[in-house]
Amino acid sequence: MDGHNPHADGHAPMHTFSEDHRHAIERGEPLTYTNAKLDEVHAVIAEGGNPLTAIPDLPRWEDAVGIDRIINRRVMELDPLPTPAQVLSALPLDRVAQDIVAYSRDEIRACLYGQDDRLLVIVGPCSVHDPKAALDYAQRLYDVKQRLEGELLIVMRVYFEKPRSTVGWKGLINDPDIDGSHNIQKGLLLARRTLLDVLGAGLATATEFLEPTSPQYISDAISWGAIGARNTESQVHRQLASGLSMPIGFKNATDGSVKAAVNSCITAAGQHTFFGIDHLGRACAVETLGNPDCHIVLRGSVSGPNYDTQSVADAMAMVRASMPEESAAAHGLIVDCSHGNSGKDEVRQAAVVRDIAARIADGERGITGVMMESFIEGGNQPAAPLDELVYGKSITDRCISWPDTEQLLNELADAVSARRWR
Numbered sequence: 375m376d377g378h379n380p381h382a383d384g385h386a387p388m389h390t391f392s393e394d395h396r397h398a399i400e401r402g403e404p405l406t407y408t409n410a411k412l413d414e415v416h417a418v419i420a421e422g423g424n425p426l427t428a429i430p431d432l433p434r435w436e437d438a439v440g441i442d443r444i445i446n447r448r449v450m451e452l453d454p455l456p457t458p459a460q461v462l463s464a465l466p467l468d469r470v471a472q473d474i475v476a477y478s479r480d481e482i483r484a485c486l487y488g489q490d491d492r493l494l495v496i497v498g499p500c501s502v503h504d505p506k507a508a509l510d511y512a513q514r515l516y517d518v519k520q521r522l523e524g525e526l527l528i529v530m531r532v533y534f535e536k537p538r539s540t541v542g543w544k545g546l547i548n549d550p551d552i553d554g555s556h557n558i559q560k561g562l563l564l565a566r567r568t569l570l571d572v573l574g575a576g577l578a579t580a581t582e583f584l585e586p587t588s589p590q591y592i593s594d595a596i597s598w599g600a601i602g603a604r605n606t607e608s609q610v611h612r613q614l615a616s617g618l619s620m621p622i623g624f625k626n627a628t629d630g631s632v633k634a635a636v637n638s639c640i641t642a643a644g645q646h647t648f649f650g651i652d653h654l655g656r657a658c659a660v661e662t663l664g665n666p667d668c669h670i671v672l673r674g675s676v677s678g679p680n681y682d683t684q685s686v687a688d689a690m691a692m693v694r695a696s697m698p699e700e701s702a703a704a705h706g707l708i709v710d711c712s713h714g715n716s717g718k719d720e721v722r723q724a725a726v727v728r729d730i731a732a733r734i735a736d737g738e739r740g741i742t743g744v745m746m747e748s749f750i751e752g753g754n755q756p757a758a759p760l761d762e763l764v765y766g767k768s769i770t771d772r773c774i775s776w777p778d779t780e781q782l783l784n785e786l787a788d789a790v791s792a793r794r795w796r
Contacts, residue, residue: 415450416555425450455559457655458590465566467595471573478578478597479620481527483667485742486621486702490527493734493790494708494743496580496598497779498531500771502546503757505568507766508532511750512575514776518783519577525787529598530577531747534565535584536770537604543757543769547588552769553759562591569595583622586614587651596620603628603673603713606635615642617662623671623708630675630714632689636696639668639703670707671745674714681715681726683738690740706742712771720752720772727782735792746782749773 415425415432425432426447456464467475484490497515502508512530519528536545543549546568550561569592572579578597583589584605593599599618603625605611615622615638622642624635643664650660670689672680680689686707693703709715709730716723723746730744750766752775763769766776774782 419450420554453557453559455562455655457653458651459653459655461563461566461591462594462653465563465570467570467573471570471595474573474576474578475595475597478527478529482529482578482598482621483702485527486667486669486705487700488705488742491790491794492523492525492527493741493786494527494529494598495746495783495786496529496531496708496743497746497748497783498580499533499749500531500712500747500754500768500773501533501536502565502568503543503552503769504760504763504765505546505564505571507750508568509571509575510766511748511776512572512577514750514780516576518780522783522787525790526783527743528577528783529580530572531581531745532569532572532579533581534561534568534592535582535588537582537584537602545584547585551759552757562588566592566595583611583614583618586610589614589618590651590653593618593620598623600625600671601638603675606638609641610648612638612641613646613648613660613662615668616644616646616664617660618665621667621669621702622665623669625671625673625710626675626680626689628676628714630677630680632670632672632680632692635670636693636703639670639693639701640696642668643701667702669703669705669742671710672707672715673710673712673745674716676714679715679726681709681711681730683733686738686740706740708743708745709741710745712745712747718771720747720774720778723747723772724774724778724782728785731782731785731789734786735789737793737796744786746779747771747773748776748779750776752778 414429418425418428482494485492485494515530534546543552547561547565548558549556550564551557569579573595579595580598581596582600582602597620599620599622601611601615601622601624606624606627624638626632627634643666645662645664647659647661650658652658670693672689674680689707697704711723711726716726727746730741749768751764754768754772755764757769
């Protein structure tokens with residue numbers, strides 16, 4: 375014996391299981407807990423304890439089917455989610471929303487391939503934490519979109535999942551109440567309702583795909599997707615992108631590597647077979663046809679910005695050396711004016727936008743679009759429950775204020791007009 379105590383990591387003794395629990399599992403139904411039992415479990419976890427050993431009468435599905443508790447020593451399956459089919463049926467896209475998604479995807483592709491000379495502008499909050507404020511922002515943005523649609527193809531950032539370098543708020547889907555309760559079912563439904571509201575305001579939407587399962591619940595409402603810098607080298611995300619129905623932008627890696635994003639575009643264009651879930655939530659082998667509409671997003675790095683003329687030219691040379699001339703990636707790229715390109719400073723971000731506008735006006739090639747982090751109020755604030763927050767102010771990255779955003783969009787539109795006169 376090595377002195378190891380199996381109870382210390384959750385290998386608790388078998389508990390007595392009710393016949394109701396046993397029969398439910400035999401029928402393939404999820405094991406559910408009462409609210410009181412859930413509260414007890416969450417209280418133990420919040421105190422750093424292990425519910426598997428601290429709560430003697432806690433039922434586990436492993437007990438019901440006779441599986442030894444050598445598995446799931448660090449996992450609690452607390453809250454079964456509805457299937458993608460159930461969510462999409464309960465909260466469907468209406469015909470108007472379907473039309474917005476379909477034609478905006480085509481418009482984005484036209485910009486990416488150079489068939490449309492408008493500038494693609496992906497703009498909106500760093501991450502949605504207040505659906506009411508997001509809709510308020512969408513209504514303001516729609517008015518500008520209508521006015522500038524001859525020069526700009528405006529798509530709203532509607533981001534729900536936040537990758538974290540260490541710890542922090544993970545986004546609306548993961549923690550909609552911003553209090554650590556992690557009510558994912560609530561967050562998932564709230565995210566989908568938010569997308570429906572933004573589409574209802576007349577705007578196409580963009581998001582970052584972080585979790586490989588969540589796209590099943592929301593991707594039908596998305597016109598442009600991003601794979602972030604932390605995931606651009608991930609095989610899981612490259613495979614995911616190969617099956618998505620919209621154009622996907624791969625960001626350069628956090629260390630600045632553009633080659634990683636180029637490799638992602640190449641990989642995602644191919645066919646793949648991998649583990650996934652189907653519309654009924656069942657594990658299945660997923661086969662994809664490949665996504666030819668992937669492209670590069672320059673977002674700067676830990677070493678500094680990469681939005682300058684030389685960085686754009688170098689990135690495009692790398693793409694064209696590896697990918698077909700007729701590909702979306704070989705035509706041009708998107709510059710993310712936030713993140714490493716601005717040091718996450720909204721004042722600097724506005725300066726980056728103005729620099730790019732001037733270069734577009736002078737006829738610089740290779741920039742298909744820009745990304746901006748923008749909200750009603752400028753800057754950001756610490757994450758907290760909604761009733762403790764300033765309305766319309768980011769709780770993640772610092773954002774450009776709405777008045778400044780509107781001015782910058784006007785300047786970008788003027789730059790496109792100037793380029794046409796050249």
